[in-house]
Amino acid sequence: xxxRFEQGRLAIxxxxxxxxxxxxxxxxxxxxxxxxxxxxxGPNGSGKTSLLHLLAxxxxxxxxxxxxxxxxxxxDLPAHRARLHRLTLSDGLKGALTAGENLRYxxxxxxxAGDVGAALEALDLAGLAMRPVRFxxxxxxRRVALARLTTVARPLWLLDEPETGLDxxxxxxxxxLIAAQRREGGIVVLVSHADLxxxxxxxxxxxx
Ligand SMILES: Nc1ncnc2c1ncn2[C@@H]1O[C@H](COP(=O)(O)OP(=O)(O)OP(=O)(O)O)[C@@H](O)[C@H]1O
Numbered sequence: 001x002x003x004r005f006e007q008g009r010l011a012i013x014x015x016x017x018x019x020x021x022x023x024x025x026x027x028x029x030x031x032x033x034x035x036x037x038x039x040x041x042g043p044n045g046s047g048k049t050s051l052l053h054l055l056a057x058x059x060x061x062x063x064x065x066x067x068x069x070x071x072x073x074x075x076d077l078p079a080h081r082a083r084l085h086r087l088t089l090s091d092g093l094k095g096a097l098t099a100g101e102n103l104r105y106x107x108x109x110x111x112x113a114g115d116v117g118a119a120l121e122a123l124d125l126a127g128l129a130m131r132p133v134r135f136x137x138x139x140x141x142r143r144v145a146l147a148r149l150t151t152v153a154r155p156l157w158l159l160d161e162p163e164t165g166l167d168x169x170x171x172x173x174x175x176x177l178i179a180a181q182r183r184e185g186g187i188v189v190l191v192s193h194a195d196l197x198x199x200x201x202x203x204x205x206x207x208x
Pocket of ligand 1: 019045
């Protein structure tokens with residue numbers, strides 16, 4: 001498949017994060033190149049989501065920098081947000097809209113030219129495409145959120161426990177999506193408690 005986005009490098013330099021007066025981590029150094037997967041693990045409350053917030057430019061580190069192609073993301077946050085997809089437990093889907101409408105809406109919002117039909121197909125949602133999302137099961141709804149990742153190509157995916165609510169077959173679809181994103185030269189940062197069949201480039205284990 002041809003590149004559909006400009007590949008880049010994500011680096012973390014001497015990064016530290018405090019929340020509520022507590023130091024969660026410090027001195028974190030990492031470099032991720034096109035196709036790399038960072039797997040972040042650790043117990044509840046150890047700072048995994050906080051790290052994703054820093055990588056998304058949604059929170060400021062207490063020290064250090066997040067860099068894209070060697071430039072601090074803080075220098076141009078809108079540009080950084082435009083190169084990433086975040087997937088969190090709150091999926092941001094519109095309950096009154098169907099899966100297809102949600103994907104078309106997201107595609108327009110993100111100024112993309114995505115293939116909604118292919119995205120629905122990839123997540124086995126074609127048969128559910130006409131049903132308002134509020135009538136979908138937890139796992140079905142989760143699949144719509146995953147499909148949204150593929151409609152607009154972006155080089156950086158920040159995924160917070162994306163396996164939540166997915167059965168085995170759909171966990172496999174999730175690992176396939178991640179593998180495809182990596183093959184296309186995307187970078188994936190994955191927070192997960194599950195034992196997904198992936199081959200991370202780097203693993204980061206947070207302490208309690
Ligand atoms: N905005 C905030 N203000 C104060 N404390 C916060 C804030 N956000 C997070 N925290 C605290 O920071 C710590 C780390 O939270 P974080 O959400 O990063 O953990 P996590 O490793 O992702 O946990 P989980 O596995 O439960 O999702 C927790 O103790 C949390 O209460």
